[in-house]
Amino acid sequence: MYAASLRILKQVTFPKRAYSNSQKLNLRLVRSKMDLELKSRENPVVLKLESEEFKGIFTPEVAALKSLFDKYNYEIRVAGGAVRDLLMGLNPKDLDFATTATPQEMKEMFTAENVRMINTNGEKHGTITARINDKESFEVTTLRVDIVTDGRHAEVIFTTNWKLDANRRDLTINSMFLGFDGSVYDYFFGYEDLKKRRIAFVGDSEKRIKEDYLRILRYFRFYGKIADKPDNHEKEILQVIKDNVGGLQNISGERIWCELKKMLQGNYAGSLLKTMIDADVGKYMGLPSNPNIEELGRVMKRAEHLNLHPMSYLAALLTDLDQVTDLHSRLKFSSYDRDLAYFLVEHRGDKVAARPLLPYEKLVLNTKIKQRDAIEYVKEVLKYRGDENLLEQFNKWEVPRFPISGKMLKDAGVPPGRMYGPIISKIKDMWIDNEYKQSEEELVKIIPNLIEEFGNNKIKNIK
Numbered sequence: 001m002y003a004a005s006l007r008i009l010k011q012v013t014f015p016k017r018a019y020s021n022s023q024k025l026n027l028r029l030v031r032s033k034m035d036l037e038l039k040s041r042e043n044p045v046v047l048k049l050e051s052e053e054f055k056g057i058f059t060p061e062v063a064a065l066k067s068l069f070d071k072y073n074y075e076i077r078v079a080g081g082a083v084r085d086l087l088m089g090l091n092p093k094d095l096d097f098a099t100t101a102t103p104q105e106m107k108e109m110f111t112a113e114n115v116r117m118i119n120t121n122g123e124k125h126g127t128i129t130a131r132i133n134d135k136e137s138f139e140v141t142t143l144r145v146d147i148v149t150d151g152r153h154a155e156v157i158f159t160t161n162w163k164l165d166a167n168r169r170d171l172t173i174n175s176m177f178l179g180f181d182g183s184v185y186d187y188f189f190g191y192e193d194l195k196k197r198r199i200a201f202v203g204d205s206e207k208r209i210k211e212d213y214l215r216i217l218r219y220f221r222f223y224g225k226i227a228d229k230p231d232n233h234e235k236e237i238l239q240v241i242k243d244n245v246g247g248l249q250n251i252s253g254e255r256i257w258c259e260l261k262k263m264l265q266g267n268y269a270g271s272l273l274k275t276m277i278d279a280d281v282g283k284y285m286g287l288p289s290n291p292n293i294e295e296l297g298r299v300m301k302r303a304e305h306l307n308l309h310p311m312s313y314l315a316a317l318l319t320d321l322d323q324v325t326d327l328h329s330r331l332k333f334s335s336y337d338r339d340l341a342y343f344l345v346e347h348r349g350d351k352v353a354a355r356p357l358l359p360y361e362k363l364v365l366n367t368k369i370k371q372r373d374a375i376e377y378v379k380e381v382l383k384y385r386g387d388e389n390l391l392e393q394f395n396k397w398e399v400p401r402f403p404i405s406g407k408m409l410k411d412a413g414v415p416p417g418r419m420y421g422p423i424i425s426k427i428k429d430m431w432i433d434n435e436y437k438q439s440e441e442e443l444v445k446i447i448p449n450l451i452e453e454f455g456n457n458k459i460k461n462i463k
Helices: 002-009 021-028 060-071 081-087 103-112 120-125 162-167 190-195 205-211 215-226 235-250 253-264 269-278 293-306 310-316 321-331 335-347 358-365 371-385 388-396 406-411 420-433 440-462
Strands: 045-048 076-079 096-099 116-118 127-132 136-142 144-149 154-159 183-185
Touching (some): 060 076, 060 127, 060 136, 081 190, 103 116, 103 127, 103 136, 144 162, 215 235, 215 253, 215 269, 253 269, 253 310, 269 293, 269 310, 293 310, 310 371, 321 335, 358 371, 358 420, 371 388, 406 440
Antiparallel strands (some): 076 096, 116 127, 144 154
């Protein structure tokens, strides 16, 4: 084992500031026995892509980036998710690259070639972001090994060994590289796992999770993206997750929500959420100790096919507005997502009306939030309830313009002060109840009676 570790060290670049030879050896020996003995391919090239999706990634900017690295004799490959997507016949949303060049070497190269570099935050982890032709930005990351990890962050050292970089990645399906000639490099059998729709960690799953506990959430997200069944998890992986879930308490809510939201936008969202709760993940995400699993089941049964917003799944687990507040304090939702959660919990119940759509029209017309948000919130409530007929009606409904303004109230003699709000609300309710048929002139005629009504009420209240 010591000899193997020493061979690995020869392929690693250590920062000038850092470690003695003995310290380097000790750092490498923190790898688990499973990782050190991990089986890998002798020849990592598993196939050559020639698909239209592969050819489609070669924009002029990608070609320019590649030519720069060729010019300076540095190897560069496409890394991670784009490789996985291409193997699935998908067009990747974005491209990330890995290279044998160090960050300093990339900076010197880009500076010499007048290539603008942006967003320097990733440099300490080996990432340089280059803006090519002032049109496309690409993240290029030096091959690296995570040396010191605390479950959230990693201290890295650089390497020229592609296998070592693949070994530190989270899932086998995310550990592949793609050469510009179409060669797919797969050291740890991610290609086979992808074909089997299997989600597995690279090497020692417990070690991978302890390096960054957010990988628990990433496991579930990629399960929803890749797997062909909602409940085909390997028991050993779920047990490792359950044994290590406490590490999530030190992960920021923003990072958790970023992964969780993506998972809830994928396949099997409700089923995966249940599995996560069974594995004790829920309480570290801010869910109540007794989440409403029964309501989640009902929502899944009647509405999962309606492309639910992630908040619908979470709202189903909550019983009141206070629990929404608690969840928001942990996950730090955007204002839109937070208000949608409040709206769902408050308005998901049955509404009795002579005309079924009327209560939802009132929610839009009487809203104190942006009207376009209220419209989307009502649509989500109707999806949550599985009321497809009412949703279809609501989608066809054109929001009418309320014909009365504050100036009209003033011109009609409404005295300045607190009477404006109640009077305009009363007129609007009458207008809505009459299905928006009353004209401006008809509504203005009502104002004097309302002035008298609200004026008398004021006098009574004073007495």
